[in-house]
Amino acid sequence: QVQLVQSGAEVKKPGASVKVSCKASGYTFTSYGISWVRQAPGQGLEWMGWISAYNGNTNYAQKLQGRVTMTTDTSTSTAYMELRSLRSDDTAVYYCARPVGATTDNWFDPWGQGTLVTVSS
Amino acid sequence: SYVLTQPPSVSVAPGKTARITCGGNNIGSKSVHWYQQKPGQAPVLVIYYDSDRPSGIPERFSGSNSGNTATLTISRVEAGDEADYYCQVWDSSSDPVVFGGGTKLTVL
Numbered sequence: 001q002v003q004l005v006q007s008g009a010e011v012k013k014p015g016a017s018v019k020v021s022c023k024a025s026g027y028t029f030t031s032y033g034i035s036w037v038r039q040a041p042g043q044g045l046e047w048m049g050w051i052s053a054y055n056g057n058t059n060y061a062q063k064l065q066g067r068v069t070m071t072t073d074t075s076t077s078t079a080y081m082e083l084r085s086l087r088s089d090d091t092a093v094y095y096c097a098r099p100v101g102a103t104t105d106n107w108f109d110p111w112g113q114g115t116l117v118t119v120s121s
Numbered sequence: 122s123y124v125l126t127q128p129p130s131v132s133v134a135p136g137k138t139a140r141i142t143c144g145g146n147n148i149g150s151k152s153v154h155w156y157q158q159k160p161g162q163a164p165v166l167v168i169y170y171d172s173d174r175p176s177g178i179p180e181r182f183s184g185s186n187s188g189n190t191a192t193l194t195i196s197r198v199e200a201g202d203e204a205d206y207y208c209q210v211w212d213s214s215s216d217p218v219v220f221g222g223g224t225k226l227t228v229l
Contacts, residue, residue, distance in 0.1 A: 106218065107170075108154075
């Protein structure tokens with residue numbers, strides 16, 4: 001079955017960087033992109049960006065431009081999201097999700113299990 | 122940027138029908154997708170393209186979309202339906218994926 005498995009929880013200090021991985025299985029990795037969505041404690045879902053696993057094209061949320069980098073490793077069917085210059089308000093559960101549907105009308109199915117990133121001094 | 126508005130909470134008795142709304146400017150011209158998120162779990166797709174159900178989602182879940190409001194309807198509500206529900210659309214702005222703020226469904 002289609003599955004996305006993410007790396008484990010991280011604790012980082014303000015100003016540091018974090019890199020979260022998302023390993024895909026059960027489908028042809030390069031036929032889809034990967035999106036990243038985060039959820040601060042007790043809050044809603046926030047789209048962070050998207051990467052094409054076919055050609056590496058990316059589209060990042062405006063508020064994260066310059067701090068986020070999304071990459072893929074097609075040899076291992078793994079996507080990565082790196083967030084730099086971490087702040088306390090980056091504390092959140094980070095999800096990867098597979099976009100499905102038309103190029104300009106995606107929904108997400110499935111989602112990874114989530115990775116808790118805690119930013120604290 | 123495009124804004125989706127959901128009520129923070131909806132309560133319903135078991136066996137009754139729950140309706141969760143998602144408001145947006147002319148949202149009827151967009152496709153709306155819905156996710157269910159139970160505590161401590163990742164979101165799960167329950168409706169896509171306004172009213173289509175993924176395999177494995179009960180027929181009790183249905184959706185509609187017209188004018189300025191999309192609606193997720195859950196018939197014969199069960200205790201296991203208690204969760205947060207999020208609507209989502211694709212917008213042509215610079216941040217193309219937009220989520221509603223979420224609605225907490227409480228089964229009384």
